[in-house]
Amino acid sequence: MTAAERAERTRAADELCVKAFASTGCPDTGVSLVAVGGYGRQELAPFSDLDVVLVHDPDVGMGDWAGQIWYPLWDSGANIDHSVRTVEEVLEQADADLRVATGMLDVRHLAGDPNLTLRLRSAVLNQWRRDARTRLDDMHELVSERGRMTGELAHASVPDLKESVGGLRDATMLKALVASWLVDVPHADLERCRVALLDVRDALHEVAGRATDRVAPEYWEEIAPLLGLADGTAVQVHTRGLARRLTHLSRLAWRRAEAVQRQPSATGGRRPRLETVAPGVAISFEEIVLDKGANVAGDPLLLLRAAAEAAERDLVLAPQTAARLVREAPDLPDPWPVEARDLFVRLLAAGDGLLGVWETLDETGALERILPEWERVRLLPHASVVHRFTVDRHLVETCIEASTLIRRVARADVLMVSALLHDIGKGQLTEHCVAGEPIARAIAVRLGFDAREIELVGDLVRWHLLLPETATTRDPDDPATVELVTAKVADREELELLAALTEADARATSEKAWTKWRASLVRTLVRRAAAALSDEPMPDDDGVEIEIPERVRTDPSSVSVVAQPSGDGPATDGSRITVVSGDRIGLLADAAAMLALQKTSVRAARAWTQDGFGVSVWDVAETGLDDILLRQRLEAIVDGRIDATERLLRVAPVKLEPTVAVRPDASPRATVVEVRSADRPGLIHVVCRALAQMDISVRSAHVSTLGPQAVDVFYVQEAAAGALSEERAASAAHAVRQALVSAFSAPGTN
Structure with missing residues (x-):
């Protein structure tokens, strides 16, 4: 599946449309046939519809030819989506329906009066740029609603190549944003991902034998040879990687568009104002950037500090800033100093602001420096369809859920690091809890935790399935059920951490994983286990005596x-x-x-x-x-x-x-x-x-x-x-x- 094959399909369709126009006696002036949407972009898949509009001036009398033009197209077996409109009617429809507006941005001349097509294209673009600021909210809500309905292409178990977040529809929206002149998007990066996703969709049509954008699990293996990839897993990693990049570009573009909308429309040529928020870190145009005089070459904590500030404030971590720090900032010492670990935990516990910042760290290569073990689970699909996300995204979502539970535990730092690492053993040959424990312990050592904290992190990763599995498969009234937990959990501190991690993990998995029934069973088990474990009293000392000045x-x-x-x-x-x-x-x-x-x-x-x-x-x-x-x-x-x-x-x-x-x-x-x-x-x-x-x-x-x-x-x-x-x-x-x-x-x- 290649761009050349799409070009050939487009050429054949264009030839069909030109012949149909010529065969029905359409006037030479004041009428034109145009392609819009995917056909206008010359992106026809094997089973795509032909989206065409017959445009005419108001003073052109509409004869029988206006209806007859479609018969040759139907007779050819093509699926067509057609309409007849004046330029004014096209503009009215585009003003009323954003989907129409974005489709008309790609209008392309097929046959008839080229001047009319040029007028149409100019009018559509002028209207779009004129009204872009006032339509941004509706555009973003359209994108968000689609995301809520279809999930993310990079992480969904059954993704939709077109409608899912990070799919082809998002790529089209990005092109529309660029056309508004409000924000810019890295064009080469956008086109690379979009064209590669078109290749995947073409292959999907071939193996499915019909027009579809949803990739059922059984299709991945069949698509592989058409794309020249080794197997279904390789296709998934390839496709999800493209989608994640598009998702990152889309989220960044929308954040910047919203920031532009909040600023006065006439800002002149003023230089961006920097607001210092931490050593070496500032805010500019609602993005976290490097402050003036930032000691990039001498501050190994600068990347973590910038990331933590961005996540906690729910701001964009400027990709250029992250990329520069990856290139120029020194490596963190091993083990990390206390301040580095605190910044990392602040990042993980930032809540919803974590997601966008984590994506930026991943896309700029910063995660490879901060957490090289992340590559083990990057874009790794879950074996169970219960999971909404791939393993890496699930771990981030678990951190977001855990951030709401930190008031329940004394060791928020241990909880957040364990939430990030609890599935780090996925993808190994052995059971993932067992495989993940030594990996998590090694990371905890590098983060600078002490012996007790390393033990806690290792145990939480090893036993993070203990509570839900025991609560749902054992008799809660049997003393042996509680003993099964207390034999593996050292004390009440570890138990409260395990309970919080269990809830965060389940909530990040899916609604089915944390029903009221499951939550009740787990909480009952935790109460009984807590009663069985001794609770050491708090220290009650008066400190060490000092010499009074x-x-x-x-x-x-x-x-x-x-x-x-x-x-x-x-x-x-x-x-x-x-x-x-x-x-x-x-x-x-x-x-x-x-x-x-x-x-x-x-x-x-x-x-x-x-x-x-x-x-x-x-x-x-x-x-x-x-x-x-x-x-x-x-x-x-x-x-x-x-x-x-x-x-x-x-x-x-x-x-x-x-x-x-x-x-x-x-x-x-x-x-x-x-x-x-x-x-x-x-x-x-x-x-x-x-x-x-x-x-x-x-x-x-x-x-x-x-x-x-x-x-x-x-x-x-x-x-x-x-x-x-x-x-x-x-x-x-x-x-x-x-x-x-x-x-x-x-x-x-x-």
Whole structure:
């Protein structure tokens, strides 16, 4: 199946149409026969219809010839889709129906008055370009609705070469977008994919013996020899790869078209404005690009930082930016530093924004550098028809589903990495859970996880089918059923991670994989297994004693701030900041505000009371911090010269609301309040301030940032010491949650 064969079919059809026009006595002027749609583009498949329009001037009298022209075409056995219209009627129909409008963009002269055809083509194009801005929303909705109905050609089990997302209809829409002059699309790339998909459709027609665009599973093998490919699997990989590239081009073009539509129509010759959002990363025209002066050659984290920012903000990661970073940025060290892993987890947990960014990383070759094991599952079809997507897309969809469940688990980072890798063993000769475990463990080592975390990732990949298989095939009332789970799951932390992964995996598979019945069975099994597993209490210590600075001992109202590198030698990774002052309610909130105003990213923190002094130790990502400047800022906050609450910038609203829980059995001496929320600047300050306003003392704090989620545990007491009453604890939890919702759910500035 080649372009030459399509050209020959088009030539034969053109000859047939010209003869039909000449045989019926049509006037030489004021009338023309034109081809539109696929026939206009000269893309006839073996069983394609001939889409033709007989166009005439209004003053041309319509004789018998207007109806007789179709008889020779019918007699030839051709399938024709025909109409008779004036130029004005064509424009009216194109204005009323987008499908007609896009088909008429490819109008091609066949016979009759060429000047009339030229007028028609000019009028259609002028109308399209004039009205393009006002029709973009309808165009995009048409594309989206088609996608909802037919799925994605790159991933659907029974794809439609024409109507599925990434199919020939999308290629036509891209050409229409380009014709509008609003956006551009890489022409050579678009044509390469479109022509290759036409070859696949021609082969499909040949093996099916009829006009069809849906590739049933049995057709893949038969198509292979017609395309010169080894087997059906090779045809699938070839076809789905073309479709994925078209999908990427289409999504990028639509995002850019929408951005153009939101901008004033007259922007003049102004240069794009850069808005810095992270080191080396900026926003320009709603796309993530490199900032001015970005240290491309010296920053191995720049690619991950740009990807995470794009996904979290649901913006386009400019392909040119990703491609340049692939070419010029240094490789990540092995193992990855903590900041690299955090950026990777933020990317995975970004929700819907992950998909487009992941596609860009894949299409630009960035995934080969970040995660070379991805090639194992790239475009790999699932053996089961229950799956909606190919393996690689399923893994991305599982991450998107898992991002909505991170409030349920303490280790969001482990959950997100396990979601990405749970099917990484697919395509191997052995059972994929078994094959995937060592691959996942090796990746976890490279990502820089510690021994416990590597064990968790490996176990989650190994046993990710344990809960659904056990819940649906065993008697839930039999103690042996619970024992089957507890024999393989180490503790409740691993169980809660496995439960979240199970739900995310099922939801990403299909609606049938996570029905109410299945969900109920799994959740019942999880509750019983959790009851059977011991739950270790939270740590309840007062920290390690430090030497109290003399100036603070002399004047407890003063503050001491010391910033030191957190590692040894040139390989330091962040700083450790120690804050000491006389113990008082609100001190921890002020210290947190100091760091938030400094725009310092807190990785972990501990706070305790020592000999009547308040001590807090903060591990942060930044290096080279000036402890004198930090102390001056803290003093200004303490003295009231800086209103931290007013000064702290609001950030983009979070998608998931925070959870605040009281753990009554975690400590005999204090009340434990656990906060799980999106990691945001000022988060710790908001929590501590809410507690201070209730005259509640934070005796100890254990703060951890795990990718996009902060899991913060606060040991609190009444000001006069002692744990909170049940009613008081509930009020404190409610106050903290309301403070977080108020601070981070309102629209803000980035």
